[in-house]
Every structure is written in structure tokens, then in C-alpha cells.
Amino acid sequence: MYKVNITQNLRRYNAPARGSKAWKTIYNRRTAVERAIGYLKEFFQLNNIRYRTGKRAKVHLDLVHLLYDGAKPACDRLTERLR
Structure with a gap:
């Protein structure tokens, strides 16, 4: 196990770590928001x-x-x- 300063490469070393429970809850919340925004864009013409x-x-x-x-x-x- 290595300690790495996460400010070096945020895509590679992120907080919380990928695969952890905290990361999964954040990811699930983010995908739900993206689905809602996609729905609004499609059915309420927010693209136009x-x-x-x-x-x-x-x-x-x-x-x-x-x-x-x-x-x-x-x-x-x-x-x-x-x-």
C-alpha cells in the first residue's frame, strides 16, 4: 500500500477510492441525477x-x-x- 498525494493526478488517485462503498453511493447518486437531467432535456425541450x-x-x-x-x-x- 502506498500513500499518494491525490493532488498529483485527480483522475487516477481520487477520494473516495474507486470501489469503496462511499464511491459507489456517490456514483449511484450522480447517475440518478444524470438520468433526471436527460429526461428533462428530452421531454421538456431544454435542449432548444x-x-x-x-x-x-x-x-x-x-x-x-x-x-x-x-x-x-x-x-x-x-x-x-x-x-
């Missing part, structure tokens, strides 16, 4: 936002997030009732 200012684009994104965050639990409750 075209505004002159970043403020309007941010407002659009915030409204889509509110809609998604409100609709997802409602859909989960409905599917739970149907089972």
Missing part, C-alpha cells in the same frame, strides 16, 4: 432554449424544475394507487 438573456433562460429552467418536482411525486402516488 433560445433566449437573448441568461435570466430568461434561468427562469424557464426554474419553472421546468418546479413542474417536474411537483409532477413526479404526484405520478408516483397515482401509480402506487393503481397497483
Whole structure:
């Protein structure tokens, strides 16, 4: 076992170490976020936002997030009732 300063090569020597339980939980959380962002881009047309200012684009994104965050639990409750 070697002690290596992780600031040398962050891709090779990362914290937490690859394969550990902490790394797996972080990785699973990250992939879940990526799936949610992919869903939002596909079904809410977030790839096609075209505004002159970043403020309007941010407002659009915030409204889509509110809609998604409100609709997802409602859909989960409905599917739970149907089972």
C-alpha cells in the first residue's frame, strides 16, 4: 500500500477510492441525477432554449424544475394507487 498525494493526478488517485462503498453511493447518486437531467432535456425541450438573456433562460429552467418536482411525486402516488 502506498500513500499518494491525490493532488498529483485527480483522475487516477481520487477520494473516495474507486470501489469503496462511499464511491459507489456517490456514483449511484450522480447517475440518478444524470438520468433526471436527460429526461428533462428530452421531454421538456431544454435542449432548444433560445433566449437573448441568461435570466430568461434561468427562469424557464426554474419553472421546468418546479413542474417536474411537483409532477413526479404526484405520478408516483397515482401509480402506487393503481397497483
